[in-house]
Amino acid sequence: MPDSLPLFEQGRHLLSVSQFDRDNLQALFDMADAVDPIAKRQAVCTVLDGAMLGSLFFEPSTRTRLSFESAFLRLGGEVTTTTGFTFSSMAKGESIADTARVVSGYSDVLVVRHPDEGSVAQFAAHSIVPVINAGDGTGEHPSQALLDVYTLQKELAARGKNVDGCHIAILGDLKYGRTVHSLIKLMGLHTGVTFTLFAPPGLELPVQIEHDAIAHGHTVRVMDDVEAAVTGADVIYATRVQRERMTDELAQANARGDLLNKSILTRADNLDAIIMHPLPRDSRPDSYDLSSDVDDLPGLAIFHQTDNGLNVRMAIFLTALGVTIEAVNLTSKRRPWKATLRPV
Amino acid sequence: MPDSLPLFEQGRHLLSVSQFDRDNLQALFDMADAVDPIAKRQAVCTVLDGAMLGSLFFEPSTRTRLSFESAFLRLGGEVTTTTGFTFSSMAKGESIADTARVVSGYSDVLVVRHPDEGSVAQFAAHSIVPVINAGDGTGEHPSQALLDVYTLQKELAARGKNVDGCHIAILGDLKYGRTVHSLIKLMGLHTGVTFTLFAPPGLELPVQIEHDAIAHGHTVRVMDDVEAAVTGADVIYATRVQRERMTDELAQANARGDLLNKSILTRADNLDAIIMHPLPRDSRPDSYDLSSDVDDLPGLAIFHQTDNGLNVRMAIFLTALGVTIEAVNLTSKRRPWKATLRPV
C-alpha cells in the first residue's frame, strides 16, 4: 500500500485507514449519524437514484457483501453482484488492468474484495470510478476499522465518555487479526488511549504497531492473564483465535474453549464493560472465542457493530459520490410499509 | 415446528401453513387478487420503495428464489441474494443465531430456504425481521401450498364451482411429497372435499394426514388404478415420483413412464379436468410423471400455478410488512413500456 495515499473524499478510492485525519473521520461519522433514520428504517431515501454499485467479491465474504449492498440499495442506488473465486474473463488471461477498466465502465463505484494483499490497490489504479477496498488478504479492510471506531465512539458517548482517554482491552489473535491492526492504526487519530493486550503465546501484536501506538502518545500494557487484562477496561474488543493457529498447549489449556465469558467478567468485576467483536464468532465446542453466555450483558455491542456497518458504509458511498447531508435529507421520505424489529 | 405458532399477520414470521385460519387465508387471497394488475404487468407499483428483502438460499431452488425476488421487486422493493450450500461465515463456526441476527439487521424481511427440517424456524427465532420459510427439508414450504390452494380456488371459480365440496384426485409420491402434505393440511380450512388418492406401492400418504383430513369432515378414497382415480375429479393434482424411490416392478410396469397422460384422461372421460402439478415436471424418457401431451388440454393449470405464485408471494410480503390494498393502489401507476406475452 503506498504511504502517500490522499485523504478520502469525493472522487477518491478508499484503500486504507491511512486516508483519514481527524477532520475527515469526523465528517464521515457525522454523515453516518445523519443517515441513521434510513439505516433504522424510519425513512427511505432516493439520493443515489440511478447510481450503480459494482460489487466484486473475488473471495467469499457474505456478511461484508450484504452490508455494502444493503447500504447502497437503502440510499436508492442499484447493485450488480459478482462473487466467486475467479472472474470468467480472468481465466482467459485477462490482466487485472483490463478487467478493472472494463468493469468500472459499467458502474459509478466499485466495492472490491480480493484474497491477495495489494490486489485491490492494483485494481483501483485502472478503474475509472472510485474503488472501496472490502478487504485484501492480510492487508487492509478499512470499512471494518471505521465501523469499529464509530461504534466505540457511540457506545462510550452513551455512557458519557470519550474515545480520547478511554481504556480498551484487546484480546485474541493480535498477530494475524487484520481488524485489530487497522483499529489501533485508526486510534492514532485520538489521544491518551490505554490499550491492554492479551494474546496467546505466538499471536502477540507486531512490535511495529505497538511502537506506533506509543509514538502517538497512547499507553500500551501487555498482560498474560485475561482476567487482569479486562479489569477496569471501558471496552473489551475480543477476536477469535483460529484453531489452526492455536498451539497444542493452548488448545489443551482451554478445554472450555472460551477466550472471554461471563465468569471471567464476573471475577474481573467488569460485567458492565462494552463488549465488541469483529465477527464471525466461533461457537463450535472446541473454539477459543467470545462465549455466547455474555449475550445478555448490558454492554454487548457486537450486533451494534454490524448494524452500524450500514451507517458507516452509507457514509462511505455518499462521500465518494459527493453527496451532502442536505441532499440526503431532501430525498428522504416516510414509507407506507411497517418495519418490525423482533417478530414472533 | 412448534404447535402453537401465531396466525400470520403483520410483523410475523411465516413458517407453516398452520398459521392460517379461514379469515386470514381469505385476506391473503384478497390481497393476491388486488395485486393482479401488477403481476400481469398492467401497472407498476412502488409501495415497497426502500424496503429490503434478504433472499437466503442455503440450498439451490432457482424457481422459488426467482418467484420470491420478482414478487418483491415488482412491489418496488430491493433484493440482496445469497445462494450456495454454505454461508462463508458459517464455515468459520458461526452459530445460526449469530448469522440470523447479523443478516436480519441488513433487511426488512428475509426469505430463507434450508435443507434441514426445522432450520428455518431456528433461524427465525434469532432474526429481528420477519422470516418467510421457502422450504426446509421434508418440513414445510407454505408459499407453495398457498399458491396451490389459491390456484385451485380461481380455477374452480372460473367453472362456477367452489373449493368446498370439490373432488380432488392426488397422484404420485404421496409419502415424501411435501407439497401434497401441506396442501391437504391447508384444505382442512375448507369443508366437504373428496380426496381420491393414487400412489405407487410404498409411497402412500402417511396415515396421520389421512386421519386428519377425515377428522375435518373430508372424504378420503384410496385407489390402486390411476384411470379410476381421475374419473369424475374436478381437479387432478399430479406429483412426480423420483426415480430413486421407484421399485423395480414400478419402473418395469411403467415403461412408457407416464403417471398421467392424455390417453388415461380419455379413457377416464375427464379431458376437461383442471390439471395441477407443483413442478418441476420430470420430462426424461424414463420418468414417471405428468406427460407433456396434456399441455394442450383446456384444464391445464400448471403454469397458472407458477404465475399465481407471484400474486401469492406479493400478498405474503405485503401482509408481513403491514401494507393495505389501499396503499398498493395509491402507489400503482401506468408505465411507458409495453409488455409482450407470446413474442416471436
Added chain:
Amino acid sequence: MPDSLPLFEQGRHLLSVSQFDRDNLQALFDMADAVDPIAKRQAVCTVLDGAMLGSLFFEPSTRTRLSFESAFLRLGGEVTTTTGFTFSSMAKGESIADTARVVSGYSDVLVVRHPDEGSVAQFAAHSIVPVINAGDGTGEHPSQALLDVYTLQKELAARGKNVDGCHIAILGDLKYGRTVHSLIKLMGLHTGVTFTLFAPPGLELPVQIEHDAIAHGHTVRVMDDVEAAVTGADVIYATRVQRERMTDELAQANARGDLLNKSILTRADNLDAIIMHPLPRDSRPDSYDLSSDVDDLPGLAIFHQTDNGLNVRMAIFLTALGVTIEAVNLTSKRRPWKATLRPV
C-alpha cells in the same frame, strides 16, 4: 437458427444479427445515441420503472452479464440473476420448454446465455416474453456484433469517414471467432467495405462467410503477413488466438506472443489506426494477442467498445419493450450525486 427470423422490433426475440436491415439497425443506433447521457452518467432515467429483466447465464460470462444488467438497471428496471452451469430444476429432469415458460412468467424480458448452439432459440420458443440471445456456443452473440458495428461507425465518424467504403483489417482466429463471423455478416448491410484478413494457418475464415461478403459487393483480401495486412487499414479488429488452437510452429514462431503491437504498427506506418478487439485480451506471457503496448495510441477503441456496449444493450431493451426516445427523455433527470471518471 431458422433462416426466416423476423426483423427485431417491439415484442420480438433477438436471436441473430440476421434480424436487422439497414433501417432497423439505424433505428437501434439512433436509440443508442439518444441514451448516451444516461450511459455517461449525465442523467438518470426511470423509463423502465417496474420492468423486470431475468438474467439467465447457463455458462459464466461475467462481463456480458454485467453489461446487460447495468444497461437495464440504468434505465430504471430491476434485475434477477441466475448464474451457474445448471438450473436446479433442470437437474431434476425439467425440459427447457417448462423452464422457459415458468421463468418467463416472472420477467418482462430475458437475457439468456447457453453453452450449446441453438439452445437460446429453443428457450425463446417457449418463453412468453422477449428473449435476448447473449451467446450460445459457437452460434450467435448478436449484441457483441451490434456494439462492434456501432463503435466502428462512431470511431470512423469522428474522423470524418463512413462505414460504407472503409477498410478493415481483421486479425487472429477467423475460424472459431464467433464475433468475427457476426461482424462480417452484419457488415453486409453496408456497401463497398474492404476486408483484409490475416489468420494463422488452420484458423482461416470459413469460405462461405468470405463468399457472402463478396456477394454483398465487398472486397476481401487475404494476407499472410500481419504488417502488410494492417497497412492502410482504417480499422484493425484483432481477436485473440486461443493457445489450445495454436500449432507448434505458430507457438514457436511467436515467442514474443504478439499478434499486433506498436512495433508492427510503426513498421506499417499506421500508428493512427482505429484499434478494436472483442475482449478479453490474453495478457499472459505466452499469449498470441493484441499487446498492451498499444494502449497509449490515439486510435485505441477497445474500451470504447465495452463502454458503447451499455448504449447498445439499452437500445436493445428499449426496442424490445417498445419505448420511444421521447419516453426516455421525459423520464430522464439530473442527479444529486457526482460521477467521477479517473479517481485517485
